[in-house]
Amino acid sequence: MSTFYFIAFLSIFFSILVISAKNPVHSILYLVLTFFMFTIQYILLNAQFLAIVNFIVYMGAILVLFLYTLMLINLNKESEPIKPFMVKAAGVVGGGILIVALVASLKSMGVSNPVVLKDPGLGLVKNLGKVLFNEFLLPFEVSSILLLSAMVGAVLLATKDPKAA
Amino acid sequence: MESLINTIHAVPLNHYILLSTIIFSIGVIGVLIRRNAIVIFMSVELMLNAVNLLLTAFSVYRGDASGQVFVFFIMALAAAEVAVGLAIIVMIYRNTNSIDINVLNRLKW
Numbered sequence: 001m002s003t004f005y006f007i008a009f010l011s012i013f014f015s016i017l018v019i020s021a022k023n024p025v026h027s028i029l030y031l032v033l034t035f036f037m038f039t040i041q042y043i044l045l046n047a048q049f050l051a052i053v054n055f056i057v058y059m060g061a062i063l064v065l066f067l068y069t070l071m072l073i074n075l076n077k078e079s080e081p082i083k084p085f086m087v088k089a090a091g092v093v094g095g096g097i098l099i100v101a102l103v104a105s106l107k108s109m110g111v112s113n114p115v116v117l118k119d120p121g122l123g124l125v126k127n128l129g130k131v132l133f134n135e136f137l138l139p140f141e142v143s144s145i146l147l148l149s150a151m152v153g154a155v156l157l158a159t160k161d162p163k164a165a
Numbered sequence: 166m167e168s169l170i171n172t173i174h175a176v177p178l179n180h181y182i183l184l185s186t187i188i189f190s191i192g193v194i195g196v197l198i199r200r201n202a203i204v205i206f207m208s209v210e211l212m213l214n215a216v217n218l219l220l221t222a223f224s225v226y227r228g229d230a231s232g233q234v235f236v237f238f239i240m241a242l243a244a245a246e247v248a249v250g251l252a253i254i255v256m257i258y259r260n261t262n263s264i265d266i267n268v269l270n271r272l273k274w
């Protein structure tokens with residue numbers, strides 16, 4: 001039980017560091033740590049398939065993509081945008097009001113039952129595969145078309161020469 | 166493995182909702198206060214992950230596998246979104262030599 005609270009605290013801590021780090025590269029590295037905390041949460045929930053997919057897709061693929069792009073566009077100190085303090089304060093206050101509103105709406109809900117694993121095999125690959133390829137076969141195939149079109153679109157966008165246009 | 170599963174037994178569902186709420190709001194704040202387009206994208210990823218965790222917790226709570234399948238689809242969607250979005254950011258950088266979103270305020274009108 002205390003593991004959950006420790007991991008929850010760490011994930012909140014690292015996600016605050018993500019948005020407050022000055023250097024974008026540090027921001028990405030803190031994002032890796034945040035996603036690692038999420039992977040641990042999935043393991044604690046016995047969702048092993050999601051833990052592995054989160055590890056491979058988010059921590060492996062997406063963050064490498066972020067890091068590559070950041071190094072490709074070669075930011076330096078002069079090009080780092082500076083935001084006026086008032087705008088930052090307004091953003092923090094707005095987000096803080098969102099937190100307060102959501103937490104206050106949760107307050108009236110009362111304490112719910114604890115999360116108990118009714119079926120220990122729920123998150124295993126075998127069980128999820130059965131659900132995925134029976135009930136969700138059409139969305140699965142559509143998502144493959146989505147990934148293909150995203151890949152073609154990314155290649156088309158990134159290889160266009162602005163001088164020729 | 167059994168002892169690992171037993172660790173979650175005493176955590177109420179409220180606390181999962183609370184954790185997801187806080188991380189989602191941190192993502193919203195990140196979108197509002199940063200001007201670097203890549204950091205804004207990372208805040209969007211943070212929001213997507215908060216929702217993923219909540220869906221997984223609900224799925225385990227209800228004993229229904231559909232929630233975890235939705236998380237899988239959200240991950241596929243996020244991968245596609247990041248690929249296209251980062252390509253657009255590279256295009257913007259080539260055209261304007263900056264990824265400050267204030268340069269793009271012509272899109273406002």
